[in-house]
Amino acid sequence: MLAIGVNSIASITEPMKSDAPHIGFVSLGCPKNLVDSERILSRLRAEGYELSATYQEAELVVVNTCGFIDAAVDESLDAIGEALRENGRVIVTGCLGKDEQRIRDAHPEVLAVTGAHAYEAVMEAVHAQIPAPHDPYTSLLPPTGVKLTPRHYAYLRISEGCNHSCTFCIIPDLRGPLVSRPLGEVMQEAERLVASGVRELLVVSQDTSAYGVDLKYRPDFWQGRPLQTRIRDLAYALGELEAWIRFHYIYPYPHVDDLIPLMAEGHVQPYLDMPLQHANPRILKLMQRPAAAEKVLERIARWRRECPELTLRSTFIVGFPGETEAEFEQLLDFLREARLDRVGCFTYSAVTGAQANQLPDALPAELKEERRARFMEVQAAISRERLQARVGRETIVLVDEVKEKQVIARSSADAPEIDGRVFMPGAWDLEAGDFIEVRITAATAHDLRAEPLAVEAD
Ligand code: SF4
Numbered sequence: 213m214l215a216i217g218v219n220s221i222a223s224i225t226e227p228m229k230s231d232a233p234h235i236g237f238v239s240l241g242c243p244k245n246l247v248d249s250e251r252i253l254s255r256l257r258a259e260g261y262e263l264s265a266t267y268q269e270a271e272l273v274v275v276n277t278c279g280f281i282d283a284a285v286d287e288s289l290d291a292i293g294e295a296l297r298e299n300g301r302v303i304v305t306g307c308l309g310k311d312e313q314r315i316r317d318a319h320p321e322v323l324a325v326t327g328a329h330a331y332e333a334v335m336e337a338v339h340a341q342i343p344a345p346h347d348p349y350t351s352l353l354p355p356t357g358v359k360l361t362p363r364h365y366a367y368l369r370i371s372e373g374c375n376h377s378c379t380f381c382i383i384p385d386l387r388g389p390l391v392s393r394p395l396g397e398v399m400q401e402a403e404r405l406v407a408s409g410v411r412e413l414l415v416v417s418q419d420t421s422a423y424g425v426d427l428k429y430r431p432d433f434w435q436g437r438p439l440q441t442r443i444r445d446l447a448y449a450l451g452e453l454e455a456w457i458r459f460h461y462i463y464p465y466p467h468v469d470d471l472i473p474l475m476a477e478g479h480v481q482p483y484l485d486m487p488l489q490h491a492n493p494r495i496l497k498l499m500q501r502p503a504a505a506e507k508v509l510e511r512i513a514r515w516r517r518e519c520p521e522l523t524l525r526s527t528f529i530v531g532f533p534g535e536t537e538a539e540f541e542q543l544l545d546f547l548r549e550a551r552l553d554r555v556g557c558f559t560y561s562a563v564t565g566a567q568a569n570q571l572p573d574a575l576p577a578e579l580k581e582e583r584r585a586r587f588m589e590v591q592a593a594i595s596r597e598r599l600q601a602r603v604g605r606e607t608i609v610l611v612d613e614v615k616e617k618q619v620i621a622r623s624s625a626d627a628p629e630i631d632g633r634v635f636m637p638g639a640w641d642l643e644a645g646d647f648i649e650v651r652i653t654a655a656t657a658h659d660l661r662a663e664p665l666a667v668e669a670d
Contacts, residue, residue, distance in 0.1 A: 232260055232261060232262045233261055233262065233342045234261070234262045234263070234264035234269050234270050234271055235256055235261050235264060235271065235272060235273070235274060235338065236263075236264045236267055236269075236272070236273035236295070236299060237249065237253060237256075237273070237276070238274070240275070240284070240291060241277070241278025241280065241306065241307065242280070243367050243414070243629075244367075244369060244416055245278055245306055245307070247367050247368075247416070248305070248328065248331070251329075251331050252276070252305070252331055252334050252335075255331060255335055256338070259344040260344055261342075261344065268298070268299075270299055271342055272299065272301035272323070272338070272341055272342060273299045273303070274302075274303045274304075274305060274338070275291050275302060275304050275305070275306075277307060277308035277315075278308065279307035279310065279311065279382075280307065280383070280563070281561060285308060285314075285564070288308045289308075289318050289319070292315065292318070292319050292322060293318070293319060296321060296322070300321075302319075302321075302323060303325075303326075303337045303338065304322050305325075305326045305327070305330060305334045306327075306328055307327075307383075307386045307387065309326050309327040309328065309330070310327045310328070310385070310386045312325040323337065323341060324340070328386060329387070363409055363644070363645065364409065364410060364411045364412065364610070364612075364645030365410060365413070365414060365610075365628055366405045366412075366413060366414070367413075367414045367416050368402055368414065368415050368416065368450075369393075370392065370393055370398050370415060370416070370420065370423050371390055371391060371392040371393060372388070372390075372391045372417070373389050373391050373418060374387065374390055374418035374419050375389050375422060375425070375426075376419065376502075377567075378489075378499055379499055379567040380499060380529065380532070380560065380567075380568045381563070381566060382566050383418055385565060387418065389426070390418070390425060390426045392423050392424050392425070392426050392427050392441060394432045395424075395434060395439055395440070395441040395446055395449065396432040396434050396439075398446065399434040399449050399450070402450055402453060403453065405455075406454055406455045409645065410455060411454075411455050411456065411610060411647065412455055412456040412457075412628075413450065413455050413458070414460060414628070415446075415457065415460060416461060418461065419461060420443065420459055420460060420461045420462050421443055421463045421465050421467070421468050423441070423442060423443045423446060424440065424443070427441045429441055429442045434449050442467075443459075443467070443470075444467070444470040444471065447471055447474050447479070447480050448479070451474060451479035451480045456481050456610065456624065457481055458480075458483050458624075459471070459484060459485065460485040461487060462484050462485060462486050463487075464512075465502075468484070468511075469514075469515075472518045472519050473519075475519045475521075475522060476521075481624045482519050482522045483522070483523045483525070483625060484515075484522065484524055485526070486525065488501075488508065488526045488527070489501055489528055490528060490532065490543055491505040491545075491546030492505070492535075492539040492543060493505070495532050495539055498532065498534070498568070499529075499568070500567075505542075505546050508550070509546070509549055509550060512550055521624075523624070523625035524550075524553050524554070525553060525556075525631065526552050526554075526555055526556075527556040527557070528557050528558070528587065530558075530559055530560065530583040530584050530587055531559045531575045531579065531580030531584070532568070533568060533571035533572065533573050533575065534571060534572065534575075535560075535575060540583050544586070544590050547591055548590065548594070551594050551598065552591075552594070553595065553625060554595070554625075554630070554631050554632070555591045555595070557591070558584075559577075559580035559581060559583070559584050560575070560580060592657045593657075595658060599632070599655035599657070599658070599659075599660060602655065602660065603654060603655050603660075604652065604653075605651070605652050606649060606650070606651050606652075606665065607650060607652065607662075608624070608648070608649055608650075609621035609622060609623050609647070610622050610647055611643065611644055611646040611647075611648065612628065612633070614643060614644060617637065617639060618635060618637055618638070619638075619640050619642055620635060620636075621633070621634045621648070621650070621662075622634060623660070631658075632659040632660065633659050633660075634650065634659070634661070634662050635662070636662050636664055640667050641667065642664070648665075648667055649664070649665045649666065650663060650664050651663050651665055
């Protein structure tokens, strides 16, 4: 969570003394919500508002909420309560805003409630309370807007909403059907980010492989060239920028095959984040998920033949209602065969409003936890072996953090926050955002150790 008073907010807002009205901001939830926060913050700064690092200094506070699971709803309601206690003037936005009554029942005194990605509505609510200052100096905005991620990487959201109806998920209810951003608009934002020093763009959406379906792959223009609003053309265009391009939330549909040659050529990062959720056909059907395990295995094998450097990341849910021991074992068999590089595993948890809540035979919490532990044990061994195979190789890494006695970086196989890291002991003359060549010297189950090549010791 990013919140008022936390350094990451204070440092990006560059607080300075001015007469402009000060707005506080609390951002909760996933990277996609973070992108909403960045856009609202950019807009506030563009209009000349100052951002405040404390509740006391702020004239009102915007809370961008998450409503994905019940724990996130509780956290959001708590954050709204804290902002009301500490400041008193609060505007609520984000996923939980869809359920306005629930917010008003808990906190009747909030000034306004808007849904997710309702940038205009948030700005209108702010204007209604505190008119924009109209100062030509404070209205100037750096071309990137205001970013909440470190300076050298940024999330690039290409669409909102989702056309699927996975039974464990309420995102389509919260965020509505798929709405893609035209390719030209996405590319302009990407170019601005790269021009401002971003070295890695993380392409996100609820369903990245469906990009453009709602627009019927409408043709658009970038740098005077005609391109279609579809994932292949977007990957091609993004790959021309001076940055790593990493794709998240891709589903193994046939047209994803088109990305593999671009990855093999190094045009975009050879990395796919592909949430599969399960491997047993009955459970996948109960989840209303599209993929069939055998086809996924075939596709993975083909992708790896075409692009041996490919890193595959996925997430799974164990302990779905009615999941038998045999069905869970089938999932473990899939893991052993697929040998994915990076895997996250969640125990199933009921989300208020999700269809899966109606399913019989909920599993006890201890059994779900036990399965998760067994799942992670199998995957840890696979991950360790795959990382071990990289020891001795030379590769390019992106520096994330330079400490007194250690540099922390990531290879193209590692997305920030969720994957492993590359540790380089020692003091080196490097900065966050540098690309350097290293030799991998050791591996654990999740991380690598390396030594820089052709870099001066500090
Ligand atoms: S694909 Fe499924 S899990 Fe993902 S957002 Fe859409 S409905 Fe939810």
